[in-house]
Amino acid sequence: MQDTRDTRYTMLKGGGNIKVESIDEGKFSQIAEEVRIKAVNHIRDEKPEAFSAPAQSRDYLRASVRKIALESGAPDINRIVDAVSNDILGFGPLQRLLDDNEVNELRYYKYNNGEYEKNGRLHRIEDSKLLFLSEEHMRRTAVKIAQSAGRRLDESSPIVDARLPDGSRVSAVLKGVSLHGSTLMVRRFPKFFSLDELVAMGYLNEEAKAFLKMALKNKWNIVVCGPMGSGKTTCANSFTGEVDTDVLTIEDPIETRPLNDRVRQFEPILPNIEDKGGVKLSYIVQTVLLRTRPGLLLFGECRDFNTFFVLTGMNTGTHSITTVHSVNCYDAVMYRLPILASMSSEGQSMGMNYLLGLVASSVDVAVYSGLIKHDDGRIERRVLEISEVVPKWVNDMLLPDVRVIFKGANLVQVAEPKLLKKGEGGRVA
Structure with missing residues (x-):
């Protein structure tokens, strides 16, 4: 049977340790819970306002916990005080x-x-x-x-x-x-980093940065894609520091902190316990977006049926940025975005060909942010691919043509972008 006791030591003068006690973790948990309940009741009776401003009442709260722990004869007082105080504070x-x-x-x-x-x-x-x-x-x-x-x-x-x-x-x-x-x-x-700081950290190189700056200047819509925890949100957030306009974000939940002092941030509100009230993301897109004319629209992660409303929002002509999980840029544009959009009732009724056309007319650039795992256990986040998305007609269907521009860990440029021809008021077709 595994020994769950936690042996504690104290330092002797002149060096060396002496064992002072062995505490069974189950018993410690029970004692800590008893102290927590007594401390909460004591504080509620003596100074209830401390709960509404715990940061300002930190010393009082810790002193109260210590007092209760001492009165209870709890072992390992310092550990009890730390555990219970962290729970309360x-x-x-x-x-x-x-x-x-x-x-x-x-x-x-x-x-x-x-x-x-x-x-x-x-x-x-x-x-x-x-x-x-x-x-x-x-x-x-x-x-x-x-x-x-x-x-x-x-x-x-x-x-x-x-x-x-x-x-x-x-x-x-x-x-x-x-x-x-x-x-x-x-x-x-x-911390959210600027695009220049990300270059200094090795997240992308100067050539890729120059291309992305040009894309932002030309108000091209950008999708940042990649696996979980690869830096997609950090990358998308860095773009907000490169635009000289107001920024509006719609996220669920809000994660970004735009590098801009002209910011409005919105998130849906869930219904109450009786399933009443609440504000849906689709309603925010249809009302706030279409009536406030933001300079840059930053959507949160595309992960469910709300992707349809994100794409329709990006298709309004407003400069837009969003993120999505994928294994590369092609997968994000050709599969992930249209499939997620098809989860909505609106997307289902319109069919996959229409949704591919919606993606083609909504997305200009895809940036793939990946994870590089080193032998020493270190995890490195880096942009591994940048592609442009050019809409093209095939058999009377509008489809996205995903063309890789930068590729690999060193982001070598492998093609000239066709979107250089795009003007502020039109798209390449």
Whole structure:
């Protein structure tokens, strides 16, 4: 049987350690939960306003937790105080990792098993302070995260995609849907970079940057594609710093932070618990977009039937950018976008030929952002392909012709773009 005791040591003067106690993790979890409940009740009775401003009341909250822990005779007081305070002040064991700006991604496969990505490398979480105490502890934290984003997470709605106050994206799935216990994933955006900064980081080269700057200047519509976690959102966001106009974003949830001081950002609102109210993405596209005339429209990720409304929005003549998961530029344009658009009732009624024509008339450039995994475990994000999308007529059907312009890890230019002929008011046909 596995020993779940957590042995603690303290440093002696002059060097050396002495073992001070062994704590069974199950017992520790029980004690921490008892202290948390008592501390919450104590603070609610004595100073309830502390909960509405936890950052300003940090010292008071920690002192209250320590007082309750001491009165309860809890072992390992410092660890108890850290665990309970992080629960009250933030998001439990996640908080320390969220406070580290070098951490890009967190993955909890179950309450006591996880890993994180830091500086391009994945690390197993071995410090017990960074793991949850129990399934219930993890579930409670996930529900708190969902509530902070105005989302719902319970038995009737066991999956949530939400946004933390710092802009991080959270995906949580409760036990039941997830076989081995609740799961939690956090993708962080600690900093959004300009296009020049991305070049300095090796994400793309000067030649590719010059082409993309020209595309943005000519108001060509761009789709950034690639696998999960490859930097698509970061790339799309960098384009907002290259335009001298206002930016409007429509995302679900909002992830971007445009590098522009003329910004309006919108996201759908889910219906309430009675399935009433709410604002759909399609309604935002049809009303906000068509009535506000933005200079640049940045759509969130295309991942479901809403792709149809994204494409129709891009086809209004407004300069637009969006992202989609794919294995290369050709796949994004010829398969992923039209198939996703066909999931809507409108797309189904129009058929695949019409949707391919819609893509051809909506997208000008596709940028593929990929992942390069090195032997030492390092993960590098880099633009690996840039293609232009030229609409062409084939047997009375308008289809997208995807032509690779830059290709490979070094982004070697392999063709001259035909879209150079495109004027601000027209397209190549």
